[in-house]
Amino acid sequence: MKAKDLPTGLKLEVDRSTGLGNLYFEDKPRIEGMGFFLNYAVHSLGHGREEVEFKGMEEREGDDPLGPYLEVACVYQLPYMIGETPSVRQVFKVYKDRPLVSTWLENTCRKPVFPSYGDTGGLSIKEFPGFRAGLFSSLTTETGAFAEHRLVRDLREFTEWGVFLLTGYEDEAVACIVPVNLWGQRTRIRAGRDGIRVSASGFDGTKVYNRIPGCVMGFGRDPYKVVEEAFMALGALDPEVKLRREKGYPEIFEYLGWCSWNAFGKNVKREDIISSAEMARKRNIPVKFFLVDDGWMASKGKRLSSFSPDEDKFEGGFEELARKLKGEYGIRYLGIWHTLQGYWDGIDPESELYDRYEDSIFEGTDGRYIPSPVGMRGFKFYFDWYRNLRRWGVDFVKVDDQSDLKSITLNKVPIEEAMGNLLYSVHAAASLELKGIINCMGMATECAYRWSGPSVSRISHDYAPGDEDKAKRQIIDLVYNALWFSQLAYPDYDMFQSHDPCALAHAISRAISGGPIYLTDNLEKSDTDLIKRLCLEDGRILRPDEPALPTRDCLFRDPYREPFPLKAFTKVGSIGLVMAVNVNREGVEEEVEVGPEDAHLDPGKEYAVYQYLEGKLEKVRGDGAVRRRLGELECELFIVSPVEEGFALIGLVDKFIAPKGVVSVERKADGIALRLEEEGTLLAYLEAEDVEVSVDGEGCERTEKIAGPNTYTFEDRKLVISAGGREVELRVR
Template sequence: MVLGNEIRSNGLQSILSRISVTVTLDTGSTIPLLFSASDETPGMDERGTYTETNQTYGNEEDTAVVHLRFRSYETYVLTSVQGELISANDFGKQRCFSAQNGIILHIEEMGQVDGLMANYQHKDWWTRPHFNHDWSTLPERTQSLLWSKDASYFHLLPVCGPEFRTDVCGSATGLQIRVSSHQGGRSKCKTLSFVLGIGTDPYQLVEQHVDAALHALDYPTLPRAQKPYPEILDSLGWCSWDAFYHQVNEEGLLIKAEELKAAGLPVQWVMIDDGWSQTIDKKLSAFQADQEKFPQGLAETVRRLKEQHGVRWVGVWHTIAGYWGGIHPESPLAKQYSDYLYNNARGSLIPYPDAARGFGFWHAWHSFLERQGIDFVKVDSQSAVLNFTKHEWSIGEAAAAAHQALEASASLHFNNTIINCMGMAAENMWHRPKSSVSRNSDDFVPQDEFGFAEHALQNAYNSYYHGAFYYGDWDMYWTKNHDDIQNAVLRSVSGGPVYFSDAPGNTDASKIWPLIYQNGRIIRCEQTPSPTADCLFLDPTKETVPLKLWNMAQGSGVVAAFHIGKFTDEVKGSVRPSDVPGLKGEQFVLYEHFSGEMKLMRLNEQHDFVLQPAQCALYLFIPIVGAATPIGLTDKYIATDAVSEVKSEGATVSLSLKEGGTFRFVSAGKEIAVRVNGESLSVVSVSEQLYEVDIPKLEGKLTVVLSVSE
């Protein structure tokens, strides 16, 4: 194989040069193809200069041909696959690709690596990480593959295009890249298959690959960085699921809402989860709420939540098929909206997998919900699209149609505010046009004594690649639970929604306040987090290392550390400001939330720590500015979020605070005066150079002036 100069020079040549091709027929037989021709042409587009290499593979009988096109830019290559099976004539027996793994690219002899982390679809709905260096153990349905070798990072991102989906898995001798339509009768294939790139920053690498692939596909789907975060989900929420499960009803919702109001917790939105709908045999039978559970109708429940209990927004749950089993075929609903519903081969009735026709169903239901006062939706069971349409539609077509129809309606009625859920299969991730929030892991299971370890592991490592597409929803949690503090800290760094699901009588408000402001706004980090580089290729549930996640807040670095090992020993770890990529500055204040420990550090200086089982720590790295460095409101987990508009002029530092509370700052000065909105406040010395001021919770923006004298 001959590739362009850019790829030759950066190490990808050795990987791509070892590709061989086989095709699988729907009869189950496999045809190995032989390399037959190659050509190379230079080019340029808005993404830079590239070299395009076309490789042709065929068999001696000329019944199968596959063309591989490698468009090689400086640090990555976009690979497209075009294949055709040729039959003797159009009226005889036809040769067709197998619906699954119709074309397979084999990459032999991948060699030893220094580290490896893959994200694979371990259930129909969810992905989790894999860390084994042995290529043969790489699981089927791998959706992102990162490895390191000789101080470089390599990333392979399979693509789900308009029709075909690509997956990666290991083989006895290397890798297999598998292309599937999940539809029978296809004799042709044309798809962008994967992106492969190399770099020194693993976090920029995955974002570059997602952006490049979406651009090449010319999709309406946008990467996360170009999607607005929903206003509703910037506030604290409560969800009915783990409080009531399927027994949710009007009475229980109003009792819980009254409890939250009495506690003074500013819950701004309520999600009415599974259990509210009218169903028969796990199939939707009506748009209206279950009459026994909601005797006055959904609208009355929503009205009382808003008018009597101060809830600003109410959402409801449904699945991408209406309910788990779709629409009940004998219901009046099925008859009234038959033009918008599809009856698959096994008799399941679902919104039509055509964007225009499917929109008709969602528009009708969402119109009804909007009239009841509903403001947004959580849409579950999204990866069931394949299960409902397998063999009948190509997976790309079915998923694109399902999501375009759903989002067109949600945009019209709910300002496109959707919590996408149970949808981490590639076909879902690649085909949501505008929605920006998606569940990032399997469910939080409060009854599982050891559930936090797997929940944290999935969220942490899934976020590496999922965060390039979406803001992650890290699920609800309980404020009274064996893992309540760890769950709260995990969500404080998630960059996504914060909502809890305690049953009546069980909410511990003290576990909520560190996550929110008085007005109910959540304290949300600026990015989606990822494991720090030193644990990116390690499994903290099995090795004696802490799980560490990094993020940013108001120009400061955030690193959360967790002990999630399945053993009883303590774990030792270290943090440094350079754990946070892109953090600006040379000198920093380190501040740990739980201990109040503070120290001054250089960018690459190391701070060691020890965690006991089920313990976590939360570190902030604040660039030192002028005569005093504000830490922020230290009664909040992400203290620095409250600080903005910092100005340093000689011995004076001024700043704005979002609200009052316990404000701490660092200064080497001997005498310090603090004024808030012009009023002097007393200053307490906490430890050497660490000071604290108790700032009243006044209305409006607070202006803080720190005056330092030597």
């Protein structure tokens, strides 16, 4: 059977004798041998086993928010087992107007026949014909706290668990697989000698799972569009999934922040926070939010015993701390850290806190006590906690250890249901009482799919001060994880120290991230010049329009093991920004090539390309490029601006995201008027014989070198203005 030819070029073919499915895109086989597997507690079933009988196919048409689709179900009869003879339907939902397929299983089991710990069932895939390489996000712990980038050349030799796969084919087509978490079960991708499996697990053997989630598969030529549409299809299948664009960005994280963790660790106390605020003020570091990390809690061991902080470390509590920070030091927002469970090992059952909220607390299978994941029972715990925090002057929370729930709810609540209930409770309570959340240790998709409010989330392992190799691997993971994770949340690249030997690479990667930027400095050591390139004088960070993503030529390369620089791009309006960094593990020198196409700019135009650190300005065609050599962990930020009527804006080059430092550009009959965010150094490319410059209505002096405010240089089409005001006018001759 073949689905009728669709305008998307996608076809589903099903073998009438076995029920195995194949997917074609642009008349080429892309995925072959799609079948199913089920794991009874006492037996494993699936294709290739004689006891599974293919009975035929069923078809129906329908519509959802993404448009019309054809739904094809392959029906199987299973053998008599555990008192019943169930049937299975493997469903493929093929969109007519988009090259997308969703798949899942349905069965008629009436008893809890699936294992407590392991796979319920899922989709099996035998081959990816024409496969060239795969970009795989691998979970690094059993719980799935963080994902790491893997380049896969041979899927059969790769056995890690993951949550996203982008495959590249020999003809430059791409496909992606996005797991679906539904009906109490979470889903993972795993490759092996028999092909790929998309495996669902509920971790509650007492439940009947009549529907088993699978995945969304997307196809196309543009990998960024393929990923975006696959997540749109995920949202159509599971309306509880809210994509980043639906949720907004918290106002708090428009400002530069500071976190206590790498400065003070678990020994943090009130005096450390106050002295850090004092040092920030003294050194004119415009930090506007403070985050008190692990170490503040009143606890017994690793169990939370009170909403209030440890009185020995925080005399006067958060209320006094917030009053002092906001009243004396100009810190606008105060945040505190906690885990989803309360603290690492939950809540102290011998505490007054437990007694007060016993009805909202759940006893886990592993002996931990946590806010209840049954329905909305845990909501009151978080709501009262956050209400107290708000009354004390706390504005936001960082919620850590989100993926660590499986061993707590084992055989009591299905994992996807439990995670959804807890995270909905957290986000609902925060939306009512606080101004924002940083999600952390939640790259397992059962977490990320259930963030209902404005979402910022860590997308890598912890920052490691002074460690060059970990800096390389973290920046790699950050950039590649953003390809898919930025569909769900604004990426948090984690805190960093401006006085780290690797600080420049950390700073530029965070500048282009599109997410929050916060320090964990010993502030007396801070590199204030570096910090001021990240934000304005009032502490507002200069964020690009979208999270940075890996460039097309990097998608199926391994910049850690190959002599190939890592590149990531984003935009500010029509201006592209491309970061390049040498993250090779051997530290070999590399050559980077960057052009307008790296930033997805119109190849039919001409562009001015500015190398921010090198200070070099060049003009290139839309299909052209500039080159630069990079040493170990050396980086460069390329600003690629379209040349229109002989002018290209680079921006306020005191800042990394220079174009964002310019509020407006207006062309006039005799020149150009620009409005800046603040005073600073403005740079532009200008094709003219001469130019006169004025700032705030006063003429500027042209000099050979910048000689102070309201002077400018103009040579080889490079115009540099030291603007002592915000209103700049150019009169071109």
